[in-house]
Amino acid sequence: MPSRRRRQVELERVLGTPALFATAYGNVGSSIYYALGLTAVYALGLTPLVFVIAGVIFAATAATYAEGTVQYPEAGGSSSFARHGFNELVSFGAAWAQMLVYIVTVSTSAFFVPHYLSIFWEPLKQNPWDIVGGAIVIVILVILNTVGVQEAAKLSITLAVVDFATQVLLVGLGFALVFNSHILTSNIHWGTAPTWGHLAISIPIAMLAYTGVETVSNLAEEAREPSRSVPNAYKLVAGAVFAIYFTLPLIALSALPVKQIDGKTTTLLALPPKQGGYANDPVLGIVDHLGIHGGFHRVLQLYVGVLAATILFIATHAGVIGASRITYSMASHRQLPEIFRRLHPKFKTPWLSLLLFAGIAPIIVILPGNVNFVGTLYSFGATLSFTVAHASIVRLRMKAAGEDQLFRARPNWRVGGVDWPLFAIFGGIATGISFLVILEQNPSARWVGLGWLAIGFAFYVVYRRRYVHEPLTKTVRAPAAFGPALALEYRRLLVPIVAGQSSDDALDVACSLAAERRARIIALNVLEVPLDLPLGVDMPDEEEHANRELDEARAIGDSYGVRVADRLVRARSAGVAIVEEATRRGTEIIVIGTPRKTLSTTSNAIFGRTVDYVLKNAPCRVMVTASPDLPRTSGAK
Numbered sequence: 001m002p003s004r005r006r007r008q009v010e011l012e013r014v015l016g017t018p019a020l021f022a023t024a025y026g027n028v029g030s031s032i033y034y035a036l037g038l039t040a041v042y043a044l045g046l047t048p049l050v051f052v053i054a055g056v057i058f059a060a061t062a063a064t065y066a067e068g069t070v071q072y073p074e075a076g077g078s079s080s081f082a083r084h085g086f087n088e089l090v091s092f093g094a095a096w097a098q099m100l101v102y103i104v105t106v107s108t109s110a111f112f113v114p115h116y117l118s119i120f121w122e123p124l125k126q127n128p129w130d131i132v133g134g135a136i137v138i139v140i141l142v143i144l145n146t147v148g149v150q151e152a153a154k155l156s157i158t159l160a161v162v163d164f165a166t167q168v169l170l171v172g173l174g175f176a177l178v179f180n181s182h183i184l185t186s187n188i189h190w191g192t193a194p195t196w197g198h199l200a201i202s203i204p205i206a207m208l209a210y211t212g213v214e215t216v217s218n219l220a221e222e223a224r225e226p227s228r229s230v231p232n233a234y235k236l237v238a239g240a241v242f243a244i245y246f247t248l249p250l251i252a253l254s255a256l257p258v259k260q261i262d263g264k265t266t267t268l269l270a271l272p273p274k275q276g277g278y279a280n281d282p283v284l285g286i287v288d289h290l291g292i293h294g295g296f297h298r299v300l301q302l303y304v305g306v307l308a309a310t311i312l313f314i315a316t317h318a319g320v321i322g323a324s325r326i327t328y329s330m331a332s333h334r335q336l337p338e339i340f341r342r343l344h345p346k347f348k349t350p351w352l353s354l355l356l357f358a359g360i361a362p363i364i365v366i367l368p369g370n371v372n373f374v375g376t377l378y379s380f381g382a383t384l385s386f387t388v389a390h391a392s393i394v395r396l397r398m399k400a401a402g403e404d405q406l407f408r409a410r411p412n413w414r415v416g417g418v419d420w421p422l423f424a425i426f427g428g429i430a431t432g433i434s435f436l437v438i439l440e441q442n443p444s445a446r447w448v449g450l451g452w453l454a455i456g457f458a459f460y461v462v463y464r465r466r467y468v469h470e471p472l473t474k475t476v477r478a479p480a481a482f483g484p485a486l487a488l489e490y491r492r493l494l495v496p497i498v499a500g501q502s503s504d505d506a507l508d509v510a511c512s513l514a515a516e517r518r519a520r521i522i523a524l525n526v527l528e529v530p531l532d533l534p535l536g537v538d539m540p541d542e543e544e545h546a547n548r549e550l551d552e553a554r555a556i557g558d559s560y561g562v563r564v565a566d567r568l569v570r571a572r573s574a575g576v577a578i579v580e581e582a583t584r585r586g587t588e589i590i591v592i593g594t595p596r597k598t599l600s601t602t603s604n605a606i607f608g609r610t611v612d613y614v615l616k617n618a619p620c621r622v623m624v625t626a627s628p629d630l631p632r633t634s635g636a637k
Contacts, residue, residue, distance in 0.1 A: 019157060020223060020233035021240075026160030028210055028241050030315035032167065033308045034112045035208035035245075036252060037282035038375040040269035042202035044194045045187025045258040047269075048249040054206035055242040057434075058213070060427030061386050062238040063409035064393045065213060066231040067421070070407040071396065073226040074584050076329055077214040078389035083333075085392035085399070087473035089460075092335045094388040096456040098214065098326050099357060100381035100449070106319035106358060107365040108208075108374050109312045110137040115280040116312070119305035125273040125280060127369040134366050137313060141320045142359040146344060146351045163311050166304065167244050170286060174251030177291050184250060187258040193265040201441040204379040204434035209245050213386075214322065225568045227406040227536070252282065255289035280371065283308060320358040327353035332586065334468050334476040335460060341478065376442045380449035383435035390428030393421055406535050406570060477586070494587040496578050496610065497525045497549050497566075502593030506625045507553055510591040511560035521564045523553035524581055526574040535570050543568070575613030582619055589621045590614060 036047070043050040068081040076083075079095035114133030118125035124133055194202065223229045256268045256278065269285060271277020278285025287297070287304050328350055331340040344351040365374060401418045412419040439446045461472065470476045495510045497503045510521050525546040529535050550566035557564030571577035582590055592611060615622055 017232040021236040022157040037279040042198040051245040062234040063423040066234040067409040081392035085395035097385040102323040104378040106362040109316040110134040116308040323358040376445035386431040393424040506593035
């Protein structure tokens with residue numbers, strides 16, 4: 001392999017805090033287009049208050065996900081936290097609940113796309129054409145993902161920014177044109193409209209507003225410094241979503257107040273299209289009642305309708321990807337059969353999981369055409385998944401008492417040597433009560449949700465005992481697959497990065513392998529922090545140098561046409577950090593370069609002891625490449 005002359009490059013930090021925030025908001029923020037109407041069905045004039053309560057719960061949930069994701073920056077969210085905090089059985093329960101959430105997210109987002117496109121054709125606003133339109137959206141996205149079409153990340157981020165700006169614009173126009181505090185107070189009829197039962201169930205329903213909370217967790221694998229970017233991204237998402245969901249309902253209930261309609265105390269936000277309401281397209285309802293007329297009203301109506309449909313289409317796509325990703329992860333941990341990891345022989349995509357969990361199941365969910373059922377079913381899965389996540393963080397704090405951590409969310413209360421996470425305790429109690437409310441208040445969601453869990457756990461028990469022959473609570477990785485699945489199994493390569501030609505040569509070799517297999521490379525730079533300093537200590541010079549090395553690694557990958565995801569971690573030992581990262585990511589091969597000088601057991605060079613440790617402890621194959629001034633040999637374990 002000819003040596004590559006190093007280039008000085010200055011690349012934009014991808015998936016730092018701004019990119020993580022924009023990507024996450026693109027998914028979370030999309031829910032405003034249906035959550036507002038679904039919540040108003042139950043909360044009526046108390047909808048703004050309900051969103052405030054749900055926002056506080058979301059802030060606690062965001063803190064839980066921030067800490068868990070920093071500690072375990074891998075796809076999986078609550079399922080991953082549960083695996084490390086409890087065991088594989090609990091992890092399966094969280095993953096199976098997540099699967100339900102993804103299925104319903106796909107259903108809900110797709111179902112509301114035609115509602116907003118009804119600005120062009122009125123029948124799309126109601127059954128059966130909204131069902132047909134939603135099913136078509138799902139079929140299109142399943143086909144696109146099966147043939148391997150990739151999501152346009154820059155487009156998603158741009159639309160997220162435009163979406164947030166549009167929501168801010170509507171809030172501004174609303175406060176200027178229709179906001180009325182007297183109307184808002186007169187909307188409230190304590191105990192009657194809504195009833196106490198409806199008020200209780202409206203809080204978990206309002207959690208529809210936070211459908212994308214798992215997004216940052218999944219993207220953490222791509223983040224360069226999760227310990228910094230992930231918590232900040234969660235804070236920004238929580239703040240932005242809270243701001244919109246606090247203000248926009250105020251405008252909505254001012255424009256569409258609670259009143260007597262056909263002898264019933266309700267609001268147009270809560271009524272279906274057949275009764276002249278906007279439950280299916282609440283944001284268009286706001287636009288139609290801002291008091292704007294003429295050409296500007298039509299332009300604003302078209303703009304919001306097209307933007308909402310586009311955002312919801314992308315959110316549906318994210319749900320499709322999430323469903324296939326969690327399925328593959330579950331199969332990789334022997335929670336589901338091997339067949340769900342098998343790839344299409346031509347397109348090299350997990351076609352079966354896409355067809356079943358992202359296609360057939362969501363279409364079945366929307367067939368009744370009942371938006372209220374879809375909303376409560378989502379809340380069933382989400383509140384259960386969130387509760388497991390909170391409990392897992394509490395458990396992890398207990399297990400890690402006295403240990404050094406890169407990041408701990410706040411507030412905490414130190415008792416008995418444990419920093420008890422008050423946010424997780426509060427969040428777990430709140431989401432747990434919300435889950436119980438769903439069970440008690442909504443029979444359809446109760447029986448469908450419990451049936452889903454019963455089928456899942458029964459299948460898991462039979463599969464693990466008859467085919468895996470391992471305890472239900474033991475974490476077991478599936479063996480490497482062969483045939484077409486090799487492209488996916490061998491797609492993860494890890495290359496430790498340090499200054500010097502040795503890393504460039506290792507990256508050259510890795511890029512050659514990746515280019516042949518359409519694989520992805522993780523470029524890992526480890527900042528070794530001395531034992532007498534906390535892991536989170538500022539090391540500006542070292543960080544700047546490490547970031548330049550990672551920029552160079554990405555530039556080399558670009559020259560090969562290979563995607564290189566960079567990662568900067570802090571650790572006491574580089575070798576330990578490399579092995580842990582390879583284990584966490586399910587890496588198939590580590591490609592590591594030797595230093596310029598000859599390795600010896602007495603050498604104090606970082607790469608000397610690192611190579612030795614990695615060769616002895618790596619969970620996968622290790623390829624060692626030699627630098628130009630050493631004999632041109634290489635070895636593999």
